Amino acid sequence: MKITANQKNLKKALLVVERVVSRNTSLPILNNILLKTENGRLKISATNLEIGINFLIGAKIDETGEIAVPARIISDFISNISDEKVSMSTKNNILSIDSDKYKTQILGFDTKDFPIIPKIKSSPFCEIQAKLLRDSLAAVFDSVAVSEARPELAGVFTGFDKGSVVFAATDSFRLTEKITNLKNSDHKILILPRNTVAELIRTLSDTEGDIRLLIGDNQIAFANDDLEIVSRLVDGSYPDYKKVIPEKFISRVLVDKNELEKNVRLTGIFSSNISDIKIKCQEGKLCLVAKNSDRGEIESEVESVLKNEPFELSLNFHYLLDGLKVINSPKVIIEFTGQNSPLVLRQGDGGKDVVYLIMPLRN
Known part of the structure; x- marks a missing residue:
């Protein structure tokens, strides 16, 4: 192999693919x-072996070839040089890298032992804007279960249909559903692994344009002209989470999202080791209370509009902050559905694209 490539393009590609290196x-x-x-x-x-990434960059090819090289070494080297062009050549499993100021050799390996990243040959069943896909996955990611005890919960439910795609995740303490509009798509239901979702969120933050989705034998590919991410899918069926989302509420509160978020953070400073705070909703105000025997106590108020009866409950303030983060309207609606039933967060502007549930803490 003998090639010349742009250092910035090479650096970008190496930083993307290096993250999945095991x-x-x-x-x-x-x-x-x-x-x-x-x-x-x-x-x-x-x-x-769970996720594979291919990144293609333009290069002047003098001789074709291939080599496997240690990820950290080549990435660190290319990231720390500033020469515009980099020449690379291989001989006897040694990669020689030359630029204006540097000459180096990296010991490589024969590529025959490198695992084959599957090539999905089916036609794309869907196209979606990279930013839209990233934002939708980021909205539900915090609710994905960390434990692999129930593998299906350690992934994101993804349901494609004509005109929309539904993303949902739950760890049984909270649940997020995000609905995103699509121009067209085939009907498909699948579960994306947590690590794949994390990688997509990271990689697509710097990607523009549309991403094509292709399905193979229990695998999915996300691709454009330069990038391809191939992942296995989670086996099994996702629980029918829709049954958990309450259709009715006992009381409803409308409150400024930023003010509530600021006060939740302040109140959380005085929470106990289980991160609990108490919410008391009364006419005209929402009170947040926390008490810690080692730190002290706090009570703060936020203006609010209450519909129906006053209520109070305790919940994990981290989960509440995670929920407020996915609400993208200036105001947030909080629905009380019972003492041992989920607290529901919705868009304050009436939008139905995001629903967030938190299970309250038992007194």
Whole structure:
């Protein structure tokens, strides 16, 4: 292999693919990045056997070829040089990198042991703007279960239909549903693994344009002309979470989102080791109370509009902050549905694209 590439483009590609590289002692080849010439461009690939990423950049190809090199070494080196152009060549599993100011050699590996990242050959069933996909996944990500005890909950429910896609996640303490409009899509229901969702949120933050979605044998690919992320899907069926979302409420409160968020943070300073705060909703005001035997206590008030009866309950203030984060209207609606029933957060402007539930703490 003998190529010349732009340092900035190479750095960007390496930083993207490096994140999925596994620090694997039993399979050392997974600690590497694959460099390969393909169709007049340089393809940079990495996989941890759950997620695979291919990133293609423009390059001047003098000789085709491929090599696997340690991810951290090549990424650190390319990230810390400032020369505009980088020349790379391979011989006897050694990668030589030359620029105006530097000449280096990195010991590489034969690519025959590098795992094949599956190529999904089916036609795209859906296209979605990269930013829209990223924002929708970010909205539900905090509610994904961390534990793998129930694998389906350690993922994001994704339901495609004509005109929309529904993303939902729950760890049984809170639940988020985000509905996003689409121009067109085939009907499909699947579960995206937590790690894949995290990687998509990170990678798509710097990606513009549309992303094509392709489904294969229990796998999904997210692709554009330069980037491809291939992931396995979670086996099993997602619980029917819709049954948990209350259709009626006992009381409803309208409150300024930023004011409530600020006061929740202040009240949380004095919460106990279970992060509990008490919410008391009365006519014209919402009170937040917390007490800690080692720190002290606090009571704060936020102006609000109450419909129906006053109520009070205790909940985890971190979960409440996570819910306020996904509400993108100036005001937020809080619905009380009973002492041992979920507290529901909705958009204050009447929008129905986001619903967030929190289970209250038992007194």
